[in-house]
Amino acid sequence: MLRTLLSRFACLMAVCLLAGSSSADEGMWLFNDLPRDYLESTYGFRPSDEWAEHLMKSCVRFNVGGSASFVSSTGLVLTNHHVGSDTLFKLSTKERNILEQGYLARTHDEELKAPDLELNQLISIQDVTAEVQGAVKEEMSPEDALAARRKVIAGIESAATEESGLRSDVVTLYGGARYHLYQYKKFTDVRLVWAPETAAAFFGGDADNFEYPRYCLDACIFRVYEDDKPARIQHFLKWSEDGAGEGELTFVAGNPGRTSRIFTTDALAYQRDTRLPALLNLLRRLEVLLQQYGLEGTEQTRRARDDLFGIQNSRKARLGMLAGLQDPRVFDSKREAEKELLSKVQADPELRPLAEAWTTIRETTERRAEVAKEGVRIRSQLFTIAHTLVQMAEEDQKPSGDRLPRFAEAGRASLLQQLYSDAPIYPDLDQVLLADSIAYTLEKSGGDDPLSQQILDGTSPSDRAAALIQNTSLLDVAERKKLAEGGAEAIAASEDPLIQFARLVDPEIRRVDKLNDQLDELETQAYARIAEARFAIEGTSTYPDATFTLRLAFGPVKGYELAGETIPAVTRMSGAFEHEANHEGQADYDLPESWHRAKDSLNGNTPLNFVTTADIIGGNSGSPVVNQDLELVGLIFDGNIQSLTADFVYSDTVARAVSVHSSAIREALQVIYGAGHIVDELGK
C-alpha cells in the first residue's frame, strides 16, 4: 500500500457519507453492488450484468499503486505515465533515460520487459463475511481475535488459490462489517510499448500538479505477454471515435486507494492534529534529502527523480487534505453529521450499545499518538530486502495461517517477484536514505536509547550507513536467493552486515507493528459496529471506503465556477503551447522538442484534458473513463486542488476528476510520436 500512499493523488468528491444518504454523483461503488436504481432514475441508464462484467474484466490493477485497462485484443494496457513511472525508472540507465525522454517500440522485439511488474485482472467477487466473522468469538481478546481472523483469511485465500490458480485476496469492507474474496488473473510478463517524455506527461511540473485547467499527456502503454507472446485478451475497451463531449455521463473503473469517510471526528482530529503534520514533516524531510542528493550531479538527479516525484506529489496531496481538515467549515459539517447519526443511535434501544464504538475510536487514536513516537522506520531498498529475508526465515517456521499476512502461502509468488527483482538499486542513494533513517530513529528514540546505541555501533549515522551498504552482498540477486532458500539457519549464520542489522532491529519493529495491529483490530471491530449502525439507519445501499480494489464511479463532463470565473470542462492541445508561452523561462513549462517539431501538423483543436464529477482518489490514477457503450473516452490522472479533501468528504461544487482525453492520446501517438502502428491496434 505504500506505493498507493505515495503515488499520485487524483481526487474529487460532493457531500459527506456520514452526512446521511449519499447524494449527487458520490460513491466508489462495488462491482457486485452497483447503484443501478440511482443511475436509472437520474440518468436513465441501468447497467446490465454483462456491462458490469465486461468493464470489470477490461480493467487491470498495477500492484505498485495504480489503475489501467486493456485497450486491445493484443494485450495493450493503457495507464498513466506516472503510474508506469516506477517501471520507466527501473528500465532507465545513465545512458538511456526512458523516464525523462520517453520510449517507443517499433516492433514486438523492441518492447522492454518490466523487471518486477505484476498486473491483476479481477475475475470474481464472493462474499465470505459469515466465514470470517464466524471465526471471531465475542469473548476473544483483541490479540486473539486478530490471530483468528488472520488465520481464517489465510485459509480462505490458500484454498481459493489452490482451487483456481488465481491470486486470491480477502478484502475488508465497511471497516470490517463485510469481507469479500477477490480473485485475480495475474500478468507478470509486462512490456513497455510507448511512453512520452516527462515534459509532456507532467507538463507544468509540481506547480501545475493538482491544478486545472491542465495540459498533460499523462499516459503510457504496456503490453502483457503470456508464454512469451502477446496475450490474447477477450475483455478490452473499444476506442471512442470522438471521446466524451460536455455534459455526457461517463464512468470510471479503477482502484481508489484509501478513503476515511467512515472516520469519527475523533479519528479525523487525530489526522488533523497529529498524524498528517508528522507525515508531512517526514515527507518534507525526504524531499529535501533527495533534492540535496540530486545536487551532486545530473546522474544523481536522475537516480532520485522517481522517488522525489512520488514524495512531492504525496506532500502536495497531504497538505491539501490537512488544509481541508483545518477548515472549520469542512470539519464542523462532519461533526454535525456525526452528532445527528449518534443521536439516532442513542434513540434506538437496539442500536444504543453500538455507540460505545465511538468511545473505542477515541481511545485508540490517543494510543496511536503514543505508539507513533516509538519504533524503527527505515527507508532503504537494501535494508527492506534484508529485513524481508530475516522475517521470512522466522515466519516460514509457522503454519501459513499463523504468519504475518505478507508471508502467507497464497502471496508467496508475488513476494518473491519483488524480492528477486533485478531492477537497479543505487547503493550511493540507498546509503543516503539509510543514514537519514538511522538519524531519524535516533531523533525519535533519543541518542541515549540503548537500541539507538546498538544501531550506531560507536559511529555516526552516516558512517554506520556507509559500513552497512558498502559491505552487504544483497545487491546480488543470487545472494538473496541463497539466503531465502537457506531459511532460518542461513540467516542465523549470515555475516552480511545488513542481515545482522535487520536482525538487530527486527524485534523492535515487530513490537511496534504488534501494537499497531492491536489498535487496528480494535478499530476494525469498532468501525464494523459503526457501519452496522449506519446500515440500520441509512440502509445498505451505500458504498464502503476505498480499499485499493475495483470500484465504479460516475459523473458528467462538467466545468465549474471559481471566484467568478468559468473554468471550462475541456482544454485543447493548442492550449499547451499557449501555456508554455505564458511561462517562459520556467523549466517545468518547456514542452518537449517532439511537440515543437509536430506543432504545425497537429490538430490544435483536439481535446487534451477534461474534468468530470466522478468520485475518485489516489489509486484511481490510470483508470479508464468510458461512456455508456463502454468505449474509452479518457484516462484519469489527477484531481483538482479543490478535490483534495475527498479522503474525508465528497463535493461536486468545484471539486473535479481530471482526465487525459482519448482523442489527445490518439492524436499524439499518430502525429507527435509517429506511432501509427499502435493507433491501429487501439480498441481492436
Added chain:
Amino acid sequence: MLRTLLSRFACLMAVCLLAGSSSADEGMWLFNDLPRDYLESTYGFRPSDEWAEHLMKSCVRFNVGGSASFVSSTGLVLTNHHVGSDTLFKLSTKERNILEQGYLARTHDEELKAPDLELNQLISIQDVTAEVQGAVKEEMSPEDALAARRKVIAGIESAATEESGLRSDVVTLYGGARYHLYQYKKFTDVRLVWAPETAAAFFGGDADNFEYPRYCLDACIFRVYEDDKPARIQHFLKWSEDGAGEGELTFVAGNPGRTSRIFTTDALAYQRDTRLPALLNLLRRLEVLLQQYGLEGTEQTRRARDDLFGIQNSRKARLGMLAGLQDPRVFDSKREAEKELLSKVQADPELRPLAEAWTTIRETTERRAEVAKEGVRIRSQLFTIAHTLVQMAEEDQKPSGDRLPRFAEAGRASLLQQLYSDAPIYPDLDQVLLADSIAYTLEKSGGDDPLSQQILDGTSPSDRAAALIQNTSLLDVAERKKLAEGGAEAIAASEDPLIQFARLVDPEIRRVDKLNDQLDELETQAYARIAEARFAIEGTSTYPDATFTLRLAFGPVKGYELAGETIPAVTRMSGAFEHEANHEGQADYDLPESWHRAKDSLNGNTPLNFVTTADIIGGNSGSPVVNQDLELVGLIFDGNIQSLTADFVYSDTVARAVSVHSSAIREALQVIYGAGHIVDELGK
C-alpha cells in the same frame, strides 16, 4: 538574533572547552582579554594595546547578522555577498535583480542607499558585572531576578547612551558570570558600491555550501556616509600586497553569533533529541514552502530567493550540528569531560554547592521541551510590523527599565529604523508565509483549541491570511508612523485587521515568552555558577561562548588530510573554471558571463579561497582575516562541513575556516568587473 541564526554559518574548531584547558588555536577571545601569553609562547607574537585597538575599530558589525571591516579612509566596508544579500535583495526589483546580477557604482552618485542597514563600530568595552549582579539578590524569585536584572541593564544602557551618544549594549558573558558594556558608533547611511553576481559569490550553490576545496567570490563592498558625504575613517585595514601564504599566522576579528560550549550534556541531549530535530522540521517546512511559491513564476522565484537561501543555509548547518551530536565519539567526549569537571567540583567543599547547577539545567531542559509545544509563532513581515506596534504601544506605558528589552529607550532609534523601513514587502509572499504560520499554529495547538478557532475566525488558514494581508494598511510606512505615534489609543481604535489580529495573539505570545524568559533566567544563574566552578578549576584565562560581539580568533593557513587525500590550503582562480567544467549541465556551477569574458585576461594563478584553523562560527561571515601587521589578507565566508560541530566543540584536525583571498578580490575588481577605481581606494 534571528538573522544571525538564519544567516550563513561559517564554522571551524579543535578540542572542547569543557574538556579542560583550551588547546591549539581554539578560542573566540574578548578584545579586552586577549590570549597574549599563548600567542607569544606559541607564535612569538605579542599583540600590543594599540594593535588590538586598531583592529577592533577597523571592524564593523552588520546588525542583520554578520561581520565586516573598513578597508579605506573613504568609508569602504568589505563584507560577504551573503552578508550584504539582505540589502542587495531589498535594492532589487523585478526589472533590476541586483542580488543575482551584481552591481557596480562608477561614481559616488551611483552608490545605492540601503533602506534599513545599521553598521556598528565597537568603540569601548567596560566591565559592569558588579553593578548588574548587585541588583539581583539571593532570595529573589527567578521572575523578580529577571526583572531586576533587566531594569539595571536598561538603566546602564540608557545612561551610557545619554552620556556618549553611542549605541550601548550590556552583554552577558560566560553564561551570566560576567557583564560587559559595549559601546558602538552607529552608521545608518550605508550605500552599495559593488557586488558580484550570485553565480560568482555562491558558485556551486547549496551543493558546495560548507564544502572545500571551494571557488567562491563571496564578497561585496559598501560605503558608509555621514552628512550625505563619504565618512572619513581613521581606523581601517591596509590591503596586503600578496595576501597570506601557506603556514602564515592569521587573525580573524568578527562577531561569532552563538556557541554552546558551556552547555551541560543534558542541555546538549536536549538539542540533539528535541530542539534541533524540531527546528529542522520547521526549516524544511519553510524551504519547501518557498520553493513551491517560487514555482509560480520567475518573479516569485526572485522574491523568495534571499529568504530561501538563508533557510537552506541554516538547514545545512543545523543538520551538521545534529550529526555531530548524534555521533557517540563527539558526545561521549563531552560526557567524559563533564564527568571529570564534576568530580573535581564534588571533591572541593567550597565548590560542591555549585554542582546543583547541573541539576537545574536538567530540569530547565525538561521544561523547555514542554514549553516548545506551546505558543503562536508567526513568520510574516507585515504581522511582525503589526505586532511590534501593538507591543510598543503597551510597553511604552511603562518606565524604560520595566519594558521588554527591545522597547527600552536606548534601542529606540534602531527599532524605528526597522519599523519605518521602506524596503519592499511582497504581500503575495507574505500571505503565503502567514497562511503557513496559521496552519502551523493549528498543528501545534490542535484545531479545536479555542485560540486556534479565534485565529481562524470561521475560515481556513489560507482564506484567513488572504483577508488579513489584503486588507491591512501597514504596507504604507506613513500608516505605521501614525499608529506608532498614536500609541495605545490609536492601537485600541485601529480597525486594521492585522493590528486586531496581533492584539488577539499577543497575550499568548507574551505568556510563552515569559515562560521562556523564566527558563532563561534559571539557566543564566546556573551557567554563571558552572562558569565560576570552571574559573576556580581551570583558571580565568579562557574565553566565553559567542554572543554576536567582537572576538579575536587566530590560526595558520593550513591544508588537511581527508580519507587519505591531501586537501590544499589554497585554491586558484583557474580552478573555478575547472570546477565549472567538471559539473557541466548543473545550473549552480555556471560561472557568470563576466568571468568567461575576462578569462583570458585573468591571472589564473591568483589565490581564490584558502583555509585556516581559526575558531569561528556563524556571525563571523564577513570577518576580515589579517596578518600580524594588520594588513587584510582574506575575508571569512564559510567553514567546511567537518567544522559544523563547532557550536559545541572545536577541532583543528580537519575542521577549517574558509576565506576569500584578498588577492582574488583585487584581481576580480580590476580584471573582471572593471572596477579599478575601487582598487585604487583599497587600504588608502
